[in-house]
Amino acid sequence: MTRLIALIRKELGQIRRDKRVLASxxxxxxxxxxxxxxxxxxTVDHLKMGVVDLDHSPQSRDxxxxxxxxxxxxxxxxxxSTDQLGTAMGRGDLDAGMVIPYRxxxxxxxxxxxxxxxxxxAMNANTAAIAQGYAQNxxxxxxxxxxxxxxxxxxxxxxxxxxxxxxxxxxxxxxFLFNPGLVTPWFIVxxxxxxxxxxxxxxxxxxxxxxxxxxxxxxxLLMTPAxxxxxxxxxxxxxxxxxxxxxxxxxxxxxxAFGVPFRGSFLLVLAGAMLCMLxxxxxxxxxxxxxxSAQQAQLMAFFVNPPLASLSGxxxxxxxxxxxxxxxxxxxxxxxxxxITRSVLLKGSGLMAVWPEMxxxxxxxxxxxxLSVMRFRKQLG
Amino acid sequence: xxxxxxxxxxxxxxxxxxxxxxxxxxxxxxxLMLLLGNAVSLTVTGLPIVVQDLDSTPASRDFVDAFRAxxxxxxxxxxxxxxxxxxxxxxxxxxxxVIPEHFGRDMARGRNTEVQLLVDATDANxxxxxxxxxxxxxxxYRPEAQPVKADIRLWFNPGxxxxxxxxxxxxVMGISMFPALLAALALSKEGExxxxxxxxxxxxxxxxxxxxxxxAFVAIALAEAFLSVILxxxxxxxxxxxxxxxxxxxxxxxxxxVAAFGSFIGLAIPSQAAAIQAVALGGFLLTFLLSGLIxxxxxxxSGIRWVSSMVWARYYIEIVRDxxxxxxxxxxxxxxxxxxxxxxxxxxxxxxxxxxxxQLSI
Numbered sequence: 001m002t003r004l005i006a007l008i009r010k011e012l013g014q015i016r017r018d019k020r021v022l023a024s025x026x027x028x029x030x031x032x033x034x035x036x037x038x039x040x041x042x043t044v045d046h047l048k049m050g051v052v053d054l055d056h057s058p059q060s061r062d063x064x065x066x067x068x069x070x071x072x073x074x075x076x077x078x079x080x081s082t083d084q085l086g087t088a089m090g091r092g093d094l095d096a097g098m099v100i101p102y103r104x105x106x107x108x109x110x111x112x113x114x115x116x117x118x119x120x121x122a123m124n125a126n127t128a129a130i131a132q133g134y135a136q137n138x139x140x141x142x143x144x145x146x147x148x149x150x151x152x153x154x155x156x157x158x159x160x161x162x163x164x165x166x167x168x169x170x171x172x173x174x175x176f177l178f179n180p181g182l183v184t185p186w187f188i189v190x191x192x193x194x195x196x197x198x199x200x201x202x203x204x205x206x207x208x209x210x211x212x213x214x215x216x217x218x219x220x221l222l223m224t225p226a227x228x229x230x231x232x233x234x235x236x237x238x239x240x241x242x243x244x245x246x247x248x249x250x251x252x253x254x255x256x257a258f259g260v261p262f263r264g265s266f267l268l269v270l271a272g273a274m275l276c277m278l279x280x281x282x283x284x285x286x287x288x289x290x291x292x293s294a295q296q297a298q299l300m301a302f303f304v305n306p307p308l309a310s311l312s313g314x315x316x317x318x319x320x321x322x323x324x325x326x327x328x329x330x331x332x333x334x335x336x337x338x339x340i341t342r343s344v345l346l347k348g349s350g351l352m353a354v355w356p357e358m359x360x361x362x363x364x365x366x367x368x369x370x371l372s373v374m375r376f377r378k379q380l381g
Numbered sequence: 382x383x384x385x386x387x388x389x390x391x392x393x394x395x396x397x398x399x400x401x402x403x404x405x406x407x408x409x410x411x412x413l414m415l416l417l418g419n420a421v422s423l424t425v426t427g428l429p430i431v432v433q434d435l436d437s438t439p440a441s442r443d444f445v446d447a448f449r450a451x452x453x454x455x456x457x458x459x460x461x462x463x464x465x466x467x468x469x470x471x472x473x474x475x476x477x478x479v480i481p482e483h484f485g486r487d488m489a490r491g492r493n494t495e496v497q498l499l500v501d502a503t504d505a506n507x508x509x510x511x512x513x514x515x516x517x518x519x520x521x522y523r524p525e526a527q528p529v530k531a532d533i534r535l536w537f538n539p540g541x542x543x544x545x546x547x548x549x550x551x552x553v554m555g556i557s558m559f560p561a562l563l564a565a566l567a568l569s570k571e572g573e574x575x576x577x578x579x580x581x582x583x584x585x586x587x588x589x590x591x592x593x594x595x596x597a598f599v600a601i602a603l604a605e606a607f608l609s610v611i612l613x614x615x616x617x618x619x620x621x622x623x624x625x626x627x628x629x630x631x632x633x634x635x636x637x638x639v640a641a642f643g644s645f646i647g648l649a650i651p652s653q654a655a656a657i658q659a660v661a662l663g664g665f666l667l668t669f670l671l672s673g674l675i676x677x678x679x680x681x682x683s684g685i686r687w688v689s690s691m692v693w694a695r696y697y698i699e700i701v702r703d704x705x706x707x708x709x710x711x712x713x714x715x716x717x718x719x720x721x722x723x724x725x726x727x728x729x730x731x732x733x734x735x736x737x738x739x740q741l742s743i
Contacts, residue, residue: 039676040670041676041681042680117531119536121537122536122537122538123546123702125422125541125545126424126510129541130509132535136513136533168492168493169523170493172515174497174512174516175498175499177500182502302405302409303409306413306416310420310421311420316422316675317506320424320425322419349470353471
């Protein structure tokens with residue numbers, strides 16, 4: 001025991017003198033959380049819309065005003081023909097277009113169903129899907145409200161639509177739970193937390209383990225009476241303590257900078273974060289056993305990190321991946337940690353709801369750490 | 382000129398011998414493209430939804446069938462005794478549809494009926510999608526009852542296939558990262574092992590040395606681009622939408638830009654480990670975050686949006702997407718091509734000045 005404490009003290013002293021380690025505990029979390037949180041924003045608003053109004057009636061103008069004042073679309077230009085609108089969209093000047101047909105107002109007043117054409121640039125599938133929903137919403141709301149309006153225009157009533165012939169509509173009332181303001185960064189930031197712990201944990205661990213080998217001081221350590229298990233444990237413990245500080249710092253940052261609510265038990269998140277980080281340290285140790293220099297370890301990270309980060313559901317929803325790929329994400333600790341943070345922080349779920357994920361994280365940590373420690377030990381011995 | 386080519390040949394031979402470098406240059410970009418092109422997407426399908434039908438009439442079941450038929454939702458069973466919002470706590474469902482008791486009666490009488498949709502909004506983007514999809518299902522349930530009919534046309538990607546949007550983006554990411562990484566590694570290695578001193582004492586000029594190195598990595602980038610484009614055309618189902626000449630010119634210029642960036646980093650940082658980190662920051666982080674690869678550039682807060690106008694990948698992504706999806710051609714894209722050339726030249730000049738100053742200081 002005293003040997004272990006002495007070794008840990010030696011590691012701590014080494015870390016304390018290395019300013020780069022301290023910087024790497026504060027700078028990457030800050031930069032990544034802030035950049036990801038602010039820059040990765042799929043919100044769809046202010047799409048540039050071009051309009052062709054062939055009707056020129058108060059009704060059509062009112063519809064255009066409603067559509068372009070909704071925040072989702074912004075009136076970029078009006079055109080006289082659909083051809084002009086088409087070329088403008090091809091050039092990339094517009095994201096959307098609306099064509100209101102001749103006789104729009106007359107059809108509306110007679111109770112016929114006029115068509116309104118809406119063109120959307122669907123290159124970005126997500127933007128197109130959301131814009132499509134918006135456009136239909138605006139049209140639906142406008143046509144519900146418009147007949148009752150008594151504003152600038154004369155009030156009118158559809159002539160033929162009397163109560164007998166009219167068919168009822170289904171009106172949907174959506175309610176957004178847990179995040180009624182639809183704040184986008186909450187999703188990204190809670191996911192990034194896991195990516196951060198995993199990547200930085202693995203990078204710092206592999207760097208710390210490779211350093212000793214690069215400097216050729218491993219042999220000196222082996223000559224001491226300490227066993228290989230003690231050496232490894234002494235290496236990992238200070239890293240673990242330091243990274244715990246990083247967890248506290250990062251969670252404080254998402255609370256202060258993004259206003260993420262902490263609805264559930266913070267201890268549960270903390271426990272999940274520690275487990276996620278330990279599996280990160282396990283991966284880092286594993287990488288270190290394959291590489292002879294810091295440079296090799298970093299190149300190796302290029303092979304490991306992109307799949308880990310992208311197949312985690314941290315930045316994009318898992319349900320958006322192809323069917324065959326979704327089961328693969330179960331093998332990713334970041335995914336489980338993401339579910340825990342989101343459930344606990346945003347929804348206030350307790351251990352009863354997230355125990356399968358907790359169990360998975362414990363399993364990952366145990367397997368990864370024992371595997372990498374065994375490999376490392378074999379190399380040392 | 383002969384010396385430039387000799388330098389280039391030497392560089393290519395060196396890479397061909399290094400197996401790790403070859404994998405990095407040619408295999409990893411393709412793997413990354415397959416992986417990320419599939420995985421990175423925001424348009425969800427098969428979302429679990431809970432239905433609480435308090436009416437249980439033929440009309441309400443007919444309405445639920447409209448949801449069951451959609452690809453976006455798949456209905457999971459949930460005991461009617463528990464509140465539907467509880468399904469969100471355990472992540473059993475992402476949305477819940479509540480149909481009130483009088484649904485069938487109101488439908489038969491021609492009255493408007495209200496249904497409620499509860500959405501788990503922890504993921505705001507998915508919540509918006511769910512709202513939009515559900516709204517479409519609801520308005521298509523009785524299309525003749527809507528006062529105004531919306532004819533929505535989706536241009537350039539009618540199937541709303543997100544692979545076609547992210548595939549080209551990931552292609553750009555691969556080509557921005559790996560040739561730059563190899564170039565930076567090659568030049569920082571010369572600095573680290575001091576073989577660059579041999580270059581200084583030889584008769585080769587700074588321009589010839591740098592051009593030779595850059596041309597070698599341009600060749601690698603073009604080979605990578607060629608392989609990736611084959612993948613884009615086969616697996617991702619894309620083809621040239623219009624004039625391919627913009628794409629070809631831009632690809633050559635972009636290869637130069639990326640190789641120049643990598644060489645500049647390698648010259649500026651004579652340590653391989655640090656150079657890798659710098660390329661990871663410039664080639665990966667900037668490309669991934671600030672180029673419109675996943676999320677639109679317009680959504681970046683204006684405080685840091687100006688950075689993205691200097692990110693070379695941003696212009697190339699615009700060109701690639703235009704060439705493969707829109708077909709706007711030269712009139713739409715000439716400015717982006719010019720920007721790539723400008724940024725490439727800046728990196729070349731920076732690298733050359735660095736090299737010359739070192740040469741003079743010895």
